[in-house]
Amino acid sequence: MASRTLVLTLNQQQLELIDKTVENGGAGDRLAVIYRALKEYGEPAREAVSDPDGQTQIAGDRQIERALLREHVMEPGTGRAVEVRKGQILRIEQIEGPQCVDFNCFNLHDYKEAMHVGRIRAVHGLRPTAGDFVWSAPPRERAMMYFLADTVGCNDVLFARCSAYLYESAYGFASHTNCHDIQAEAQREYGLTNDDVHDSLNFFMCTGVDGDRAVIKRQHSGVGDYVELLALMDVLAVPNVCGNDVGRTSNFSLKPVKLSVLQASENDLARVPKLRTYPTNLRTPADFRQPNIKADRPLKRDPDYVPQFTNVPLRTISIEVPLDEEAHTALKQSGLTLREYYGEDEAAMLRDIVLSWWEARYTNSLPGTAA
Numbered sequence: 001m002a003s004r005t006l007v008l009t010l011n012q013q014q015l016e017l018i019d020k021t022v023e024n025g026g027a028g029d030r031l032a033v034i035y036r037a038l039k040e041y042g043e044p045a046r047e048a049v050s051d052p053d054g055q056t057q058i059a060g061d062r063q064i065e066r067a068l069l070r071e072h073v074m075e076p077g078t079g080r081a082v083e084v085r086k087g088q089i090l091r092i093e094q095i096e097g098p099q100c101v102d103f104n105c106f107n108l109h110d111y112k113e114a115m116h117v118g119r120i121r122a123v124h125g126l127r128p129t130a131g132d133f134v135w136s137a138p139p140r141e142r143a144m145m146y147f148l149a150d151t152v153g154c155n156d157v158l159f160a161r162c163s164a165y166l167y168e169s170a171y172g173f174a175s176h177t178n179c180h181d182i183q184a185e186a187q188r189e190y191g192l193t194n195d196d197v198h199d200s201l202n203f204f205m206c207t208g209v210d211g212d213r214a215v216i217k218r219q220h221s222g223v224g225d226y227v228e229l230l231a232l233m234d235v236l237a238v239p240n241v242c243g244n245d246v247g248r249t250s251n252f253s254l255k256p257v258k259l260s261v262l263q264a265s266e267n268d269l270a271r272v273p274k275l276r277t278y279p280t281n282l283r284t285p286a287d288f289r290q291p292n293i294k295a296d297r298p299l300k301r302d303p304d305y306v307p308q309f310t311n312v313p314l315r316t317i318s319i320e321v322p323l324d325e326e327a328h329t330a331l332k333q334s335g336l337t338l339r340e341y342y343g344e345d346e347a348a349m350l351r352d353i354v355l356s357w358w359e360a361r362y363t364n365s366l367p368g369t370a371a
């Protein structure tokens with residue numbers, strides 16, 4: 001006997017998740033998925049299963065040894081746009097002491113595909129390091145580079161690049177070395193504009209979180225410390241010596257930094273984990289409804305525009321879920337921690353439980369699929 005019946009409202013996308021679980025043998029039907037979620041909610045989930053298919057497998061047939069291709073020393077106040085071809089390594093090395101290096105990265109053949117700090121942070125956490133990837137932004141979201149080595153393990157994805165505005169507003173400088181302008185000047189060598197500078201990944205920058213504020217700490221890298229990034233596609237990498245000599249970022253002084261481009265060895269290439277690819281949603285300009293880069297600056301309305309948003313309209317589907325005494329007790333117990341969000345709305349609690357259970361149980365934890 002059902003002690004009560006809840007009406008669970010889902011949209012077609014949420015229902016798709018439940019139906020896929022049935023298709024994949026997770027439970028016999030929709031209601032069985034819901035009852036299973038209620039039973040297992042809060043239990044530790046099993047390990048996610050990976051099924052990589054080798055997007056990043058770039059080792060060829062021939063044996064390749066590491067070889068130095070180019071070197072450059074970035075002096076304080078400067079940066080450099082560096083072509084790093086697929087299978088080459090960019091090493092960024094301290095030569096005089098602790099110096100923060102802001103970094104950006106573009107697809108060499110399509111600059112509109114650029115590094116996305118938000119995704120790096122979401123996938124790899126607040127201190128990306130060896131073993132992590134440099135990702136590009138949606139709609140590509142591809143692994144652009146792989147962190148092969150990092151002798152310090154202090155890299156920042158919380159802070160924005162410093163700028164002329166920052167130094168004027170905070171310190172009163174009419175003119176000051178700053179990462180935005182240095183990045184812009186370095187990448188001008190490749191025809192990019194001041195507006196093409198993106199959020200930076202900041203190597204050798206120690207940051208943390210204090211309450212809900214990000215904070216900058218002094219850093220402890222030393223002479224000879226380095227990070228190495230292996231290009232997984234042809235990229236234009238843009239590192240620069242952070243211009244901040246009035247803050248803790250580089251311990252209150254600016255130093256030169258060495259850049260080296262190396263040919264990766266077979267061993268280097270073999271260290272890159274394989275990633276899944278998601279071809280359905282890997283969209284290039286050929287797939288865009290607006291494939292042309294806008295050439296003028298004012299924004300004007302297109303009178304012929306017709307919106308075509310994904311999966312819209314979202315429909316509401318109601319499922320009656322009879323709950324016996326045991327299931328209802330499970331719902332109430334789980335609901336103790338959910339009541340602050342849903343009050344007495346048990347159907348909303350049940351929807352949270354089912355989708356939270358699904359996330360914990362089935363979301364793939366591979367970096368290519370997180371966030």
Ligand SMILES: [Zn+2]
Nearest residue numbers: 162179242243
């Ligand atoms: Zn800076």
